[in-house]
Amino acid sequence: xxxxxxxxxxxxxxxxxxxxxxxxxxxxxxxxxxxxxxxxxxxxxxxxxxxxxxxxxxxxxxxxxxxxxxxxxxxxxxxxxxxxxxxxxxxxxxxxxxxxxxxxxxxxxxxxxxxxxxxxxxxxxxxxxxxxxxxxxxxxxxxxxxxxxxxxxxxxxxxxxxxxxxxxxxxxxxxxxxxxxxxxxxxxxxxxxxxxxxxxxxxxxxxxxxxxxxxxxxxxxxxxxxxxxxx
Numbered sequence: 001x002x003x004x005x006x007x008x009x010x011x012x013x014x015x016x017x018x019x020x021x022x023x024x025x026x027x028x029x030x031x032x033x034x035x036x037x038x039x040x041x042x043x044x045x046x047x048x049x050x051x052x053x054x055x056x057x058x059x060x061x062x063x064x065x066x067x068x069x070x071x072x073x074x075x076x077x078x079x080x081x082x083x084x085x086x087x088x089x090x091x092x093x094x095x096x097x098x099x100x101x102x103x104x105x106x107x108x109x110x111x112x113x114x115x116x117x118x119x120x121x122x123x124x125x126x127x128x129x130x131x132x133x134x135x136x137x138x139x140x141x142x143x144x145x146x147x148x149x150x151x152x153x154x155x156x157x158x159x160x161x162x163x164x165x166x167x168x169x170x171x172x173x174x175x176x177x178x179x180x181x182x183x184x185x186x187x188x189x190x191x192x193x194x195x196x197x198x199x200x201x202x203x204x205x206x207x208x209x210x211x212x213x214x215x216x217x218x219x220x221x222x223x224x225x226x227x228x229x230x231x
Contacts, residue, residue, distance in 0.1 A: 008164045009114065012042045013153050014078050015121040016057060016070075020150045030158060033167045041157070046070075049077040058124055067125035075120060075127065079134045082118055091116035093135045095127070096149030096156075100138030103152075106182065107139070108159035119156060121149030187217040 013021065021043050024030065033039045047055040051073060058068040079093055092114055101107075111117055120127075120135065132138065141152040162168055190201040204216045 007040060008038050009112070009117065009160075010040045010042065011117045011119065011157055011160070012044055012082055013119045013121065013157070014044050014046050014075065014082075015148075015150055015153070016046050016123055017121075017148070017150055018043045018045050021154065024154045024158075029167065030161055033161050033164065036166065038164050038167050039161050044078060044082070046074050046078055049074040049081070051077075061125065065125070069125050070123060070127040070131070072128035072130040075131050076134050079118065079120070086116045088115035090114045091118070092137060093118040093120070094156075095120045095122065095131060095135045095138045096140070096152045097122055097126070097138040098140050098145050100140040102143075103139050103141050103156055103159070104182070105159070108156070109163055111156070111160045112163035117160065119149070119153045121153050123148040183223050185222040187220040 015021070021041075025034070025041055030039075030041075034041060046057055050057050050071075056071070057074045058070050061067075061069045083091075083093075090113070092111070094117065096119060120131070139152075139156065141155050146152065190205060194201045194206060202216065204212050207213075
Protein backbone atom coordinates (compact mmCIF):
# COMPACT_ATOMS: atom_id res chain seq x y z
CA UNK A 1 0.00 0.00 0.00
CA UNK A 2 1.45 3.38 -1.01
CA UNK A 3 0.49 6.54 0.83
CA UNK A 4 -0.26 9.60 -1.26
CA UNK A 5 2.20 12.45 -0.88
CA UNK A 6 2.17 16.11 -1.85
CA UNK A 7 2.82 16.91 -5.52
CA UNK A 8 6.53 17.55 -5.79
CA UNK A 9 7.08 18.23 -9.46
CA UNK A 10 5.61 18.66 -12.94
CA UNK A 11 7.37 17.18 -15.97
CA UNK A 12 6.10 18.12 -19.43
CA UNK A 13 7.44 16.43 -22.55
CA UNK A 14 7.07 17.99 -26.00
CA UNK A 15 7.11 15.34 -28.72
CA UNK A 16 5.84 14.39 -32.17
CA UNK A 17 5.11 10.86 -30.92
CA UNK A 18 3.06 10.96 -27.69
CA UNK A 19 2.12 7.29 -27.93
CA UNK A 20 5.72 6.24 -27.28
CA UNK A 21 5.40 7.24 -23.61
CA UNK A 22 2.34 5.17 -22.72
CA UNK A 23 4.23 2.02 -21.69
CA UNK A 24 7.27 3.35 -19.80
CA UNK A 25 5.26 5.81 -17.71
CA UNK A 26 2.52 3.34 -16.79
CA UNK A 27 4.66 0.68 -15.09
CA UNK A 28 6.66 0.12 -11.91
CA UNK A 29 8.05 3.06 -9.91
CA UNK A 30 7.02 5.73 -12.42
CA UNK A 31 3.42 4.53 -12.28
CA UNK A 32 3.43 4.47 -8.48
CA UNK A 33 4.99 7.93 -8.30
CA UNK A 34 2.05 9.30 -10.27
CA UNK A 35 -0.47 7.35 -8.19
CA UNK A 36 1.12 8.79 -5.04
CA UNK A 37 0.75 12.26 -6.60
CA UNK A 38 4.49 12.87 -6.27
CA UNK A 39 4.82 13.72 -9.95
CA UNK A 40 2.55 14.98 -12.69
CA UNK A 41 3.67 13.93 -16.17
CA UNK A 42 2.15 15.69 -19.16
CA UNK A 43 2.81 14.70 -22.77
CA UNK A 44 2.26 17.49 -25.32
CA UNK A 45 2.02 16.92 -29.06
CA UNK A 46 4.08 19.53 -30.89
CA UNK A 47 1.80 19.15 -33.93
CA UNK A 48 -0.98 20.82 -31.94
CA UNK A 49 0.95 24.08 -32.25
CA UNK A 50 1.51 23.95 -36.02
CA UNK A 51 -0.20 26.84 -37.79
CA UNK A 52 -1.23 25.17 -41.06
CA UNK A 53 -4.18 22.85 -41.65
CA UNK A 54 -1.94 19.83 -42.20
CA UNK A 55 -0.07 20.35 -38.90
CA UNK A 56 3.34 20.39 -40.57
CA UNK A 57 6.22 20.55 -38.10
CA UNK A 58 9.25 19.91 -40.32
CA UNK A 59 10.73 21.29 -43.51
CA UNK A 60 13.82 20.70 -45.70
CA UNK A 61 16.86 22.67 -44.45
CA UNK A 62 17.86 25.97 -46.02
CA UNK A 63 21.00 25.47 -48.07
CA UNK A 64 20.07 21.93 -48.96
CA UNK A 65 21.10 18.64 -47.41
CA UNK A 66 19.54 15.32 -46.41
CA UNK A 67 16.53 14.87 -44.18
CA UNK A 68 14.07 17.24 -42.58
CA UNK A 69 14.48 19.80 -39.81
CA UNK A 70 11.90 20.51 -37.11
CA UNK A 71 10.50 24.03 -37.49
CA UNK A 72 11.06 26.66 -34.83
CA UNK A 73 7.50 28.08 -34.75
CA UNK A 74 5.51 25.07 -33.41
CA UNK A 75 8.14 24.35 -30.75
CA UNK A 76 8.42 27.99 -29.68
CA UNK A 77 4.63 28.36 -29.47
CA UNK A 78 4.41 25.17 -27.37
CA UNK A 79 7.11 26.41 -24.99
CA UNK A 80 5.50 29.84 -24.67
CA UNK A 81 2.12 28.26 -23.96
CA UNK A 82 3.57 26.09 -21.21
CA UNK A 83 5.52 28.90 -19.61
CA UNK A 84 2.34 30.90 -19.22
CA UNK A 85 1.15 28.11 -16.92
CA UNK A 86 4.35 27.99 -14.86
CA UNK A 87 4.23 30.10 -11.71
CA UNK A 88 7.47 28.91 -10.12
CA UNK A 89 10.93 30.30 -10.81
CA UNK A 90 12.30 26.81 -10.14
CA UNK A 91 11.76 25.61 -13.70
CA UNK A 92 13.88 24.65 -16.67
CA UNK A 93 13.26 24.01 -20.35
CA UNK A 94 15.64 21.42 -21.77
CA UNK A 95 16.24 20.42 -25.37
CA UNK A 96 17.29 16.80 -25.89
CA UNK A 97 20.12 17.07 -28.38
CA UNK A 98 23.15 15.05 -29.49
CA UNK A 99 25.13 18.29 -29.10
CA UNK A 100 24.06 18.90 -25.49
CA UNK A 101 25.77 18.49 -22.14
CA UNK A 102 26.03 14.89 -20.93
CA UNK A 103 23.28 13.93 -18.49
CA UNK A 104 24.70 12.72 -15.18
CA UNK A 105 23.46 11.69 -11.75
CA UNK A 106 24.39 15.17 -10.53
CA UNK A 107 22.23 16.71 -13.24
CA UNK A 108 19.36 14.38 -12.32
CA UNK A 109 19.66 15.55 -8.71
CA UNK A 110 19.63 19.17 -9.85
CA UNK A 111 16.48 18.61 -11.91
CA UNK A 112 14.78 16.75 -9.04
CA UNK A 113 14.86 19.98 -7.01
CA UNK A 114 12.83 21.88 -9.61
CA UNK A 115 9.08 22.46 -9.55
CA UNK A 116 8.75 22.33 -13.34
CA UNK A 117 10.81 20.54 -15.98
CA UNK A 118 10.04 20.79 -19.70
CA UNK A 119 11.78 18.29 -22.00
CA UNK A 120 11.77 18.84 -25.77
CA UNK A 121 12.27 15.84 -28.04
CA UNK A 122 14.10 16.59 -31.25
CA UNK A 123 13.67 14.37 -34.31
CA UNK A 124 14.66 13.93 -37.96
CA UNK A 125 17.87 15.89 -38.69
CA UNK A 126 17.39 17.95 -35.55
CA UNK A 127 15.69 21.25 -34.79
CA UNK A 128 15.95 24.72 -36.28
CA UNK A 129 18.91 26.40 -34.54
CA UNK A 130 16.62 29.19 -33.33
CA UNK A 131 14.85 26.78 -30.97
CA UNK A 132 17.91 27.15 -28.74
CA UNK A 133 16.87 30.74 -28.04
CA UNK A 134 13.80 29.42 -26.20
CA UNK A 135 15.46 26.81 -23.94
CA UNK A 136 17.66 26.93 -20.85
CA UNK A 137 19.84 23.91 -21.58
CA UNK A 138 20.68 21.18 -24.09
CA UNK A 139 21.32 17.67 -22.80
CA UNK A 140 22.36 14.34 -24.31
CA UNK A 141 22.35 10.89 -22.67
CA UNK A 142 25.45 9.57 -24.42
CA UNK A 143 27.88 9.97 -27.25
CA UNK A 144 25.70 8.44 -29.92
CA UNK A 145 22.77 9.47 -32.09
CA UNK A 146 19.20 8.19 -31.71
CA UNK A 147 16.27 8.68 -34.07
CA UNK A 148 14.65 11.14 -31.70
CA UNK A 149 14.62 12.59 -28.22
CA UNK A 150 11.82 10.38 -26.90
CA UNK A 151 14.01 7.65 -25.41
CA UNK A 152 16.39 10.21 -23.83
CA UNK A 153 13.35 12.01 -22.36
CA UNK A 154 12.18 8.74 -20.80
CA UNK A 155 15.63 8.08 -19.37
CA UNK A 156 15.99 11.57 -17.92
CA UNK A 157 12.49 11.56 -16.45
CA UNK A 158 13.16 8.18 -14.81
CA UNK A 159 16.48 9.35 -13.35
CA UNK A 160 14.80 12.46 -11.89
CA UNK A 161 11.55 10.97 -10.59
CA UNK A 162 13.25 8.22 -8.57
CA UNK A 163 15.13 10.91 -6.62
CA UNK A 164 11.98 12.67 -5.43
CA UNK A 165 11.36 12.22 -1.69
CA UNK A 166 9.13 9.23 -0.93
CA UNK A 167 9.10 7.80 -4.45
CA UNK A 168 11.45 4.87 -3.72
CA UNK A 169 9.78 4.12 -0.39
CA UNK A 170 13.13 4.31 1.41
CA UNK A 171 14.90 7.56 0.53
CA UNK A 172 18.21 5.98 1.60
CA UNK A 173 17.99 3.71 -1.47
CA UNK A 174 19.48 6.43 -3.66
CA UNK A 175 22.14 7.66 -1.21
CA UNK A 176 24.90 5.09 -1.64
CA UNK A 177 24.17 3.77 -5.13
CA UNK A 178 26.36 3.94 -8.21
CA UNK A 179 27.09 7.49 -9.43
CA UNK A 180 25.88 9.05 -6.15
CA UNK A 181 29.18 10.86 -6.51
CA UNK A 182 31.13 11.17 -9.79
CA UNK A 183 32.85 7.93 -10.77
CA UNK A 184 31.47 5.92 -7.82
CA UNK A 185 30.21 2.36 -8.31
CA UNK A 186 28.20 0.66 -5.58
CA UNK A 187 29.45 -2.43 -3.71
CA UNK A 188 28.12 -5.89 -4.78
CA UNK A 189 24.73 -6.97 -3.45
CA UNK A 190 23.52 -10.50 -2.63
CA UNK A 191 20.31 -12.16 -1.45
CA UNK A 192 19.05 -15.74 -0.88
CA UNK A 193 20.14 -18.44 -1.40
CA UNK A 194 23.50 -18.19 0.34
CA UNK A 195 24.88 -20.91 -1.95
CA UNK A 196 23.71 -21.27 -5.53
CA UNK A 197 25.37 -24.17 -7.34
CA UNK A 198 28.66 -23.49 -5.56
CA UNK A 199 28.50 -19.72 -6.02
CA UNK A 200 28.49 -18.47 -2.43
CA UNK A 201 27.66 -15.21 -0.72
CA UNK A 202 30.78 -13.76 0.99
CA UNK A 203 30.99 -14.99 4.61
CA UNK A 204 31.27 -11.46 5.99
CA UNK A 205 27.70 -10.67 4.88
CA UNK A 206 26.35 -13.69 6.77
CA UNK A 207 28.08 -13.04 10.09
CA UNK A 208 25.92 -10.18 11.39
CA UNK A 209 28.89 -7.94 12.25
CA UNK A 210 27.73 -4.62 10.89
CA UNK A 211 31.11 -2.97 11.36
CA UNK A 212 32.83 -5.65 9.30
CA UNK A 213 30.07 -5.49 6.69
CA UNK A 214 30.47 -1.71 6.36
CA UNK A 215 34.25 -2.14 6.03
CA UNK A 216 33.83 -4.84 3.36
CA UNK A 217 31.36 -2.75 1.39
CA UNK A 218 33.69 0.25 1.50
CA UNK A 219 36.51 -1.92 0.18
CA UNK A 220 34.34 -3.39 -2.57
CA UNK A 221 32.94 -0.07 -3.80
CA UNK A 222 34.82 1.32 -6.74
CA UNK A 223 35.78 4.72 -8.04
CA UNK A 224 36.61 5.24 -11.68
CA UNK A 225 40.25 6.23 -11.96
CA UNK A 226 40.68 9.99 -11.72
CA UNK A 227 36.99 10.58 -10.94
CA UNK A 228 36.82 10.59 -7.15
CA UNK A 229 36.11 14.06 -5.92
CA UNK A 230 35.69 15.51 -9.40
CA UNK A 231 33.03 18.21 -9.80
